[in-house]
Amino acid sequence: MKNGSVFADINGAPLHAHGGYIIRYGEYWYWYGEDRRENYYVSCYRSVDLKNWEFRNHILTTDSVKRPYRVRTELRLCRDDGHKVNIERPKVLYCEKTNKFVMWAHYENGRDYHDAACCVATCDAPDGDFVYHGHFNPYGYMSRDCTLFRDNDGVAYFISSSRDNADMHVYRLTDDYMNVDGLVNVLWQGEFREAPAVFYRDGRYYMLSSFCTGWRPNQGCYASADKIDGRWSMLSPFGDSTTYHSQPAFVLPVDGEYYYFGDRWGGHPMSHPFDYSKSGYVILKMRFRGDGSPYIEWNNEAFM
């Protein structure tokens, strides 16, 4: 797995799970992410060792079954002209209370980025066909780049860029992970942070994020807090001025180690024109200084 490249699955096919997320369930790791080919939206792969990935399913497509949820009315997964909508940065958590796998993602109409909404889908299995429950604007707010985070007590949070990306919102989710039940923090007003990725280590919560420059990479920053809904530190840089040509997707804790997963959108930094299908991955071990501040260093090999 060469950092920056499009990884291959165990059949040698390109692994399309961009802007994604990994969870552990049973003996497998499940990797979810964007797959923009054909009529797909989200694909799922699984692995026992994080290196050999088996394709499992296109878990959300234009043909996914739709089922309304009380507070959501807009269930469209295709535009009136038949064109696909945009489903970005899908994240999935397992909800112990309901035994469901719950996906949250960023929803746009496929024409522009003006809907700025989030959408929800669920499934009884980690890699089955997800049922789509529609999109909405949490409490009416704009919601673009996003992530999910499950705290140690099982409470889950949805974090997303709001107010045309100017502020980062932190929402606590209901016990069934199906809706927001509180806007518990509004962070970094006017800083235009995107691509949030949250993890917990040694009693502190960390959030990585990028600045807002579309598909082009920029200097990643981190911040930390002792409570998700508490006071977060100011933003400090990690990685180099382009975060090694990547934008954060998520951070994966594995046996006391933490791995940064980033997307290298459009492939090689010098490639023109931009080609989404060439988007690769950058996976680097997060390192921590004595004061707990995280950093990453480039390595040609993923996971090093």
Ligand code: GAL
């Ligand atoms: C990025 C964002 C991506 C995608 C892209 C579209 O800033 O992180 O998820 O939305 O913009 O230009």
